[in-house]
Amino acid sequence: MVTLIPAVAVALAILLLAAIISILIQFEGGINPKDDNKRRIVFWVFAILNPIVYWLLAYFYLAPDPEESRRAYNRFIEVIPRDMLIGVISYIIVGIIISKLAVTGKLGHWFPKKK
Template sequence: MVNVSSAYILAIIVCAVMFIFSAVVANLISFKPDMSDVSKRKIWFWIFGVFTPVISFCLNYGVFFLKIHARSKQSEFLTAMAIAATVSFVIYIVAGFFAAKISKTGKISNWF
């Protein structure tokens, strides 16, 4: 049985995975004396940020939504999917902001 909380759980998992990918990519980009590496880190952070709600919504649609046959439950779950995708994006941005502020001299500090 598919529950509305499944949409939120999957969205939070996607958010965490994308945040980890963003941190790994930021650490893989080497320092450059002309500071051109800073813009690369910011760009990759925002690319993963945009992918977070898109992947969250698509996974929820493919994994859970297609298995729901009742129209009322579909409508309810579709709303939950949209809210969960938005929440995952907001959590990604807030977590990135806090990580950038905590890591004042590291590679992650260049996200904002």
């Protein structure tokens, strides 16, 4: 449980970053606007970055010192994949919720309505 909180926090922080970048992408207009695709790409790139960032954070910063407690360290390393998965799922679920709440805004492009 203790390791879940940073996983979800990292997911939300990365989602916030994805949202900021998506909002900064300008509406293009014109005959072939690609801004909606760019926002979707940003969302999924950050979805992939999310577990990587969490793994790096967990491995190099959050993990207990193995010299102090090898057992605690092994237990922490064991749950990292689960936390990464939960982080990704949190990222996607919160992303979908935000996208549906801002349906006509830029973040609505993450998960557009079907025709």
